[in-house]
Amino acid sequence: DTAVSQTPKYLVTQMGNDKSIKCEQNLGHDTMYWYKQDSKKFLKIMFSYNNKELIINETVPNRFSPKSPDKAHLNLHINSLELGDSAVYFCASSQVSSGQVYTGELFFGEGSRLTVL
């Protein structure tokens, strides 16, 4: 079983469209993340959720809206897609809860490559 799974793996769309990427983790982790990796491989955090609560929002345009229906799922919806949104989007999870020893280990999905034409 894949620990962190994302769908779709590839997404090609036109500017101005709206698209969603879904993520699910079966590790029982409390915290989930969205990272963006650009064409130069630079990886930057976008959002993190802990038990469905938004924890980190890194000055991402409000066209990006994460949603966490439960702690095992974190979806990313993008409105009015722009050329600059083309990237690989990685979902990740970790077990970071109050009172627990911080491990710092993120478990990543395989990524969703978004191409905006």
Place this chain on the structure above:
Amino acid sequence: AQSVTQLGSHVSVSEGALVLLRCNYSSSVPPYLFWYVQYPNQGLQLLLKYTSAATLVKGINGFEAEFKKSETSFHLTKPSAHMSDAAEYFCAVSDLRNTDKLIFGTGTRLQVFP
């Protein structure tokens, strides 16, 4: 603010040669440091981590890294490269304001030649 700098976006070695990937960090307090590996078309995978215990950290696949406070470095090494080590390697530091937030370096692509 914490940051990491990876020197060399590309490193090429021969199979069997020493692998050395460089990472320097910036942090006002002792950081938590990590090395992740990304194989083609895959997500990142933790290689090893330093969390203020032993300064020499051993990870998976024969990799290790040494935390040197005086040099603010956390270089990744492997005594003998294998073809299967070819991948992108990322150094990362935890953001001490949000310990579950990792700040990644720009990555180093390792190529291994026969």
